[in-house]
Amino acid sequence: MNAILNIIVPVFGMVAVGWGLARARLLTPEGLRGLTNVTFYALFPALLFRSMSKVRIEALEPGILLAFFGSLLSLFAVAHALAGMLRLRSGDRTVFALSSTFSNGVGIGIPFISYAFGEAGLVPLLMIISIHALIVLTLSSFLLEVATGGGGSGGRLLGKLGGAALTMVKHPVVPPIFAGLVWSELMSFVPGLALPLVVDRILQALALAAPPCGLIMVGASLAHVGIKDHWQPAVVTSALKLAVLPLMVWLAGRYVFALDPLWLTVATLNAALPAGANVYLIAQLYRTGVGLATNAVVISTAASIFTLSAALLLLGVQTR
Numbered sequence: 127m128n129a130i131l132n133i134i135v136p137v138f139g140m141v142a143v144g145w146g147l148a149r150a151r152l153l154t155p156e157g158l159r160g161l162t163n164v165t166f167y168a169l170f171p172a173l174l175f176r177s178m179s180k181v182r183i184e185a186l187e188p189g190i191l192l193a194f195f196g197s198l199l200s201l202f203a204v205a206h207a208l209a210g211m212l213r214l215r216s217g218d219r220t221v222f223a224l225s226s227t228f229s230n231g232v233g234i235g236i237p238f239i240s241y242a243f244g245e246a247g248l249v250p251l252l253m254i255i256s257i258h259a260l261i262v263l264t265l266s267s268f269l270l271e272v273a274t275g276g277g278g279s280g281g282r283l284l285g286k287l288g289g290a291a292l293t294m295v296k297h298p299v300v301p302p303i304f305a306g307l308v309w310s311e312l313m314s315f316v317p318g319l320a321l322p323l324v325v326d327r328i329l330q331a332l333a334l335a336a337p338p339c340g341l342i343m344v345g346a347s348l349a350h351v352g353i354k355d356h357w358q359p360a361v362v363t364s365a366l367k368l369a370v371l372p373l374m375v376w377l378a379g380r381y382v383f384a385l386d387p388l389w390l391t392v393a394t395l396n397a398a399l400p401a402g403a404n405v406y407l408i409a410q411l412y413r414t415g416v417g418l419a420t421n422a423v424v425i426s427t428a429a430s431i432f433t434l435s436a437a438l439l440l441l442g443v444q445t446r
Contacts, residue, residue, distance in 0.1 A: 144345025
């Protein structure tokens with residue numbers, strides 16, 4: 127129960143603060159865009175760089191990527207087939223599968239894991255985040271291009287996908303992860319090399335503000351979105367996202383790849399996170415399954431209060 131009180135209540139309490147600020151119109155859509163830019167372009171990069179700058183490459187476990195993304199892609203295929211059985215349209219099937227597998231690893235995941243495990247827990251999480259969008263959103267973009275008939279010739283389709291992949295790589299949370307790793311390696315090879323103290327203090331101050339601002343941003347976003355009609359398919363995607371995917375990741379990490387206990391726990395909790403905002407951004411971009419994507423984000427976020435609490439208890443997580 128201590129884990130629930132010390133992790134779940136602060137995390138979703140700050141989400142509720144953001145929701146309340148938006149509902150009271152103290153945080154308008156324009157203000158939310160400004161907060162989002164500050165969080166993604168200043169606060170999260172500082173946190174990610176500082177965390178990864180203390181990690182050596184040889185300490186990373188590639189097995190976590192195989193366990194997580196092997197499970198994710200398997201469930202993506204199953205969810206896509208299930209959407210066909212539910213007689214959803216071609217484009218909606220991809221949105222259904224994306225909603226069932228894409229985690230909010232940044233807005234909720236980073237604060238959640240940092241509060242639970244500190245910087246040690248952020249390392250495996252950031253390994254997943256570094257290629258999460260690149261793999262899942264590029265695959266979804268490919269399927270949506272085909273479904274919506276926007277692909278055109280093979281060369282044009284490849285060009286669009288290349289542009290989509292480049293956009294994912296240039297996402298503001300990805301470069302700081304790799305920059306931190308590079309800086310860590312440089313410090314190991316160059317004796318005495320370190321960040322100036324004043325620079326590190328600035329980064330530390332920004333990093334401390336990242337988790338609460340990210341959670342307030344999530345809550346405000348939910349307040350501005352709301353529930354759309356035809357919510358039933360989103361309940362199915364939420365069940366797949368919050369229950370089936372974490373179980374698959376845990377089984378793969380535990381019995382196939384024998385992950386370190388901390389890394390296994392972080393991978394499982396990341397899989398148990400609600401659907402991320404990129405789900406409905408992709409749906410809006412391709413103008414398909416927008417209602418499904420919106421409902422999936424809202425419903426899975428609300429339900430994750432209970433499912434993440436259960437996951438913490440089942441995994442035996444103890445607060446620091």
